[in-house]
Amino acid sequence: MNSLDPRVKRLHLKADETEPVHTNSHLVTWEVFHQDKRGKQHVHAGVVHASSPEIALIMAKEAFGRRGKTANLWVVKTSDVFTFQSEDEDMFETTPEKTFRDPAYYKVRDRIEKFQKQ
């Protein structure tokens, strides 16, 4: 392979001898959860490929803990995450209308009523 990068060039890679990708030849994926401060919740950050939970953690550290603050990371095998079907999204359709469940709604209402009285 003719590359401008001397590091690549001196490996004498043969571009036309790349092996085709085989089915199931990839490692499984792990969901990574990032915690920026002790006591705070772990927040989903992304995915890494790895062959074991130990390797997944090692990879997650550099993939998602390389910038800013990190207190801890979790990894969970993607296949261990259970989820609703996407067609069941309609279960949540009317939820945004139920503003009475949102504490912020009451504060705003109190202020509006007070303003109206004045």
Add this chain to the structure above:
Amino acid sequence: MNNNALKDMLYKMADDALIIGHRNSEWTGIGPMLEEDLAFSSMAQDKIGHAQALYQILHEVLGEPEPDKVAFLREEKLFKCCQLVELPIGEYDFSLVRHFLFDHAEAIRYEMLATSSFQPLAQLAKKIKGEIKYHTMHADTFLKQLAAGNEESHARMQSALNYAMPYALGIFENGGFESELSSQQVFAGEDALKTKWLEKITTVIESAGLQLPKVADDKIAFGGRKGFHSEYLKPLLEEMGEVVRLDPEAEW
């Protein structure tokens, strides 16, 4: 304290870190998988950072030239790195094994230096403790995983270990100031470090199901600490300093 003793020790450490950092960075973009490419490159950056911090101490405390000058413009024979770090990256098995052998020695060295009477070094040791912990964790995890992978991966790790071991033992080549450094409580010495290192790596190697290679004394790759290097250092230094040498006074 004799400044030459301190300089000798700091140059050894800084040159080791610079050269292995450069070597490991050669995997950037061609690593075995994206995540590992990122991790290995990050650790290479850390090594360059360690080198920079050590050259900075040499400059500020011991009056040596600026870090960029000593890193990029020094002659080959003035480098004090061990030959282990100079070797080409080879295949990934070798690079991983070198990373394992070197980083454990580095980790224990800094652990010992955390109580050094030379304050700048003791402070640096405390600062980078966590960084190095990740490096050895990464190395141990991969060593164990690949040793237990399949027959081929096990055999490759063992043969990389057999190849790297005589070079790794060269890390502990005694300098001319061992007793001085130890009596002044700066550093307990290469022999003390080697004993602790052998104990540590033997535990990991055995738990990975690999065997610690036996190396005859006359096969150990000594010389690096005294400026006698393998054929691989010179071309590396030329490549590393190629741009700087075009115009050494340029402002970046």
